[in-house]
Amino acid sequence: MSSAVRLNSTLKYILIPLMALILLFLGAQVVWGSQQVNLIVDGVKIEPDVPAYIDHNSRTMVPVRFVTEALGSFVSWDGKEQKVVVKRGNVAVELWINEKTARVNGENKLMDTAAALKDGRTMVPLRFLAETFGMTVSWDNESRSVSLRLPVVLPPSSDKTKTVTVTGSIVNIRSGPDTSLPRVTQVKAGTVLTVIGELGEWYEVDVPGFQKGWIAGWLVDVNEAGREYSGGIGGNDGLNFSLLPFPRSALIMKDIVNVRSSPGANFPLIAQVKCGQKLAIVGEQDDWYEVSLPDGRTGWIARWLTAVVYSPHVGPSRGAGKSVVIDPGHGMTHLWDGSDPGAIGPSGVVERDVVMNISLKLGDILLKEGFTVIFTRHGDTSLTLSERANAACAANADLLVSVHANASTNPQLSGTMTFYCSSREPGQEAINQNRMVLASVIQVELVALLQREDKGVREANFLVLRESLVPAVLVETAFISNSVEEKLLASSEFQRLSAESISRGIKNFFGR
Numbered sequence: 001m002s003s004a005v006r007l008n009s010t011l012k013y014i015l016i017p018l019m020a021l022i023l024l025f026l027g028a029q030v031v032w033g034s035q036q037v038n039l040i041v042d043g044v045k046i047e048p049d050v051p052a053y054i055d056h057n058s059r060t061m062v063p064v065r066f067v068t069e070a071l072g073s074f075v076s077w078d079g080k081e082q083k084v085v086v087k088r089g090n091v092a093v094e095l096w097i098n099e100k101t102a103r104v105n106g107e108n109k110l111m112d113t114a115a116a117l118k119d120g121r122t123m124v125p126l127r128f129l130a131e132t133f134g135m136t137v138s139w140d141n142e143s144r145s146v147s148l149r150l151p152v153v154l155p156p157s158s159d160k161t162k163t164v165t166v167t168g169s170i171v172n173i174r175s176g177p178d179t180s181l182p183r184v185t186q187v188k189a190g191t192v193l194t195v196i197g198e199l200g201e202w203y204e205v206d207v208p209g210f211q212k213g214w215i216a217g218w219l220v221d222v223n224e225a226g227r228e229y230s231g232g233i234g235g236n237d238g239l240n241f242s243l244l245p246f247p248r249s250a251l252i253m254k255d256i257v258n259v260r261s262s263p264g265a266n267f268p269l270i271a272q273v274k275c276g277q278k279l280a281i282v283g284e285q286d287d288w289y290e291v292s293l294p295d296g297r298t299g300w301i302a303r304w305l306t307a308v309v310y311s312p313h314v315g316p317s318r319g320a321g322k323s324v325v326i327d328p329g330h331g332m333t334h335l336w337d338g339s340d341p342g343a344i345g346p347s348g349v350v351e352r353d354v355v356m357n358i359s360l361k362l363g364d365i366l367l368k369e370g371f372t373v374i375f376t377r378h379g380d381t382s383l384t385l386s387e388r389a390n391a392a393c394a395a396n397a398d399l400l401v402s403v404h405a406n407a408s409t410n411p412q413l414s415g416t417m418t419f420y421c422s423s424r425e426p427g428q429e430a431i432n433q434n435r436m437v438l439a440s441v442i443q444v445e446l447v448a449l450l451q452r453e454d455k456g457v458r459e460a461n462f463l464v465l466r467e468s469l470v471p472a473v474l475v476e477t478a479f480i481s482n483s484v485e486e487k488l489l490a491s492s493e494f495q496r497l498s499a500e501s502i503s504r505g506i507k508n509f510f511g512r
């Protein structure tokens, strides 16, 4: 079976959503006859399974599957009515084939072109949908590219921003300041939200991945104005501070990184450091690390340009000498907006945050077992997937585990799967075998502890796996798009069990 066929069949099963698709596969050009339309989402070129084209109304038409996978929405099809319903966050759009009137949350909207059936596939107007979902759309004639920027709200970082931290375990966000009003989404305990309005006991807040809504004042803690949000270790999950006692270093992952006198890009440059340099972290503020330089001075570097190496305490320990790279999926920032959230569950749980929590718990377990642990990100990062894969090499690590949650347009799909990448190069059989063994031992432990459906060990040509020079696997713990598994993924206990099972798999792999 060719790798293309294999990849296709993998996709059919798992329908990788939003950024998984965008970031894990190489983007490519879309060709339609002699014309090309490039689709670029958050700076990354995406190739849909059938080509985009410009219709007779000069509008870019894309397959409905592109809308679900690349833009992170849910789609249903009503054959009798020839109707497509596309939902993203709290916005529902109804489109009829060959009909220019769409309905957005029940209200009629006139479009400048209509959805169409083409070779049996449903094609939908990209700009209309994207703009309705609050995305920014631009067209570059020279490169014939449509660029989309997904609306993601950054955690508040301005000291003028008032924020609240959610205290209830799962809290409803409503369309207005009253419990009788419709729920628009939900947030979990520990989520930090920016306050944009207040009425009585209610706060109007920005909700990442959605638009805005109202939250009850008795289900949040108000953060004092002037107190800055600190991503820090584990962001807003207080459980993760158990990593702090371990000595840690920043591993420089970009060619040249500036060292500043204070934590901020506007402070004076005092030195520069190079890719691969490892500097002890002696302090942390906001998104900056204070590091000790080879000449004995200290200075500040941006956290998002580094991987972080944690060393176990010295002494007799079972993991001595072994290092593991933990790659918490997603969380890649772009210059113009927030970070890639990964998939978002039906009640608003965000993959980026869930997998960070699992990763931090995994790191904690491995460190206590004596492993050296390298994180490809804390909070958000600007490292590319190649750079994340390279962290293993830069840190001289023994293996890499990328932690994700799965998603599908089919909300019924559930279960656990683990991916590895098989090289087609001759002479790679032993390496492929080793990767497969790593995936298998981790999958076995995940299925045993999480007790979710065993969806097996699979091959995929994911970039972070393909470019890793050490055995690498990508774990899809459970489906965030399934409402039962979404709740599990949001729970601290399920996160701990995921971490525990991955750590057991790793120890088995090393024969201990």
Ligand SMILES: [Zn+2]
Pocket (backbone or CB within 6 Å): 019, 020, 329, 330, 342, 343, 351, 404, 405, 406
């Ligand atoms: Zn993912």
